[in-house]
Amino acid sequence: MARTAGSSGPKTLAAIHEAGLQLIYAKGYDAMSLRDLAAKVGLQPGSLYNHITTKQELLFDLIHNHMIALHERIGEALAGISEPHTRLEAFVAFHLTYHIERKREVFIGSAELRSLEPKNRKRIIKLRRDYEDILAGILERGVAAKKFKVGDVRVSTYAILAMLTGICTWYTPKGRIDQDALIKTHMRLVMQGVEG
Template sequence: MVRTAGSDGVKTLQAIRKAGVKRIYKHGFEAMKLRSLAEDVGIQAGSLYNYIRNKEEFLFLLLKEVLEELLEGLERELAGIDDPKEALIRFINFHLRWHTARKEEVFIGNMELRSLSKQHLQEIIRMRTEYESRLRRILERGNEAGEWSVADPQVISYSIIASLTGVCNWYSPRGRLSQDEIIAIYTDHVLGAVGAR
């Protein structure tokens, strides 16, 4: 986002981002008014333009930052892991923990792509494809190592990600199962689905 200098600027930018996520999640991007967002943060509406150029750019930068955090987190999770089965287990664990902790951003990322300009949409799709390709490469390595036999790693990677991300629609920390129990169930399910040894 535009302004980053100074601690007050950084804190205000973080407050704008947090308030924006809540507003978009609750009301949708099209219904979010910049004036209302400024009121949530306690600044003048005109002051928003010190931080963002326009509403669409705000959405793009929000989604871009979320995907950057996601990709960096996955990179750390998989660093130094050569065994494809262990990499798949770590991918499942990371994906479920990250997505259940960031349900609002995940919802926005899935529902508001239509509100992006063509150029911004292409950039977000490129980043999402980069994330999906990490899983596809794990599946391909597992095929090569004889850990499993997946006929179409790209299609199966889409299927796995859709299944794992779907947890966001119903997961509650106060629910019947703990996060660890849910991760164990999904890990068994995915390993069984790919035919892991």
């Protein structure tokens, strides 16, 4: 046998990405073998190399795609909002929504940072830093305008991000809590937490 009927490059690549997300999310990057991955896609291991260059680059692509999407979407979510209070609310709502929607990507993006080669890791960390700076900027302006009061702005930024991102490790839409309640509970903690 060789090339199978109906096979097409872009479709297979998409299937590889989807299967990669599933497997890395479930087992971790190191624990996922390319044989696992190929089996899930329905290919022989060697055939993966028609679509990816290395396992490492596959991981990088998955994380990088996610970071790019994150930046695009936060830009849209905050567009035209300037008042610190409203802006922070929009940030929280967006962050939670996005992290529920794409919890596998988000989880991999932080848990597998260590599996990236230094050069790749640096690129991702730069993107992450840019994202963190958005929240830090909101807090800073809020503090300057005497709308918020926090201890250290940078620490508060990390603390809030850790809190919001935490849902990726436990939330499932099938559970007791619906998305609205989830957002409301977090929103209260954050907004009251930074109040002056």
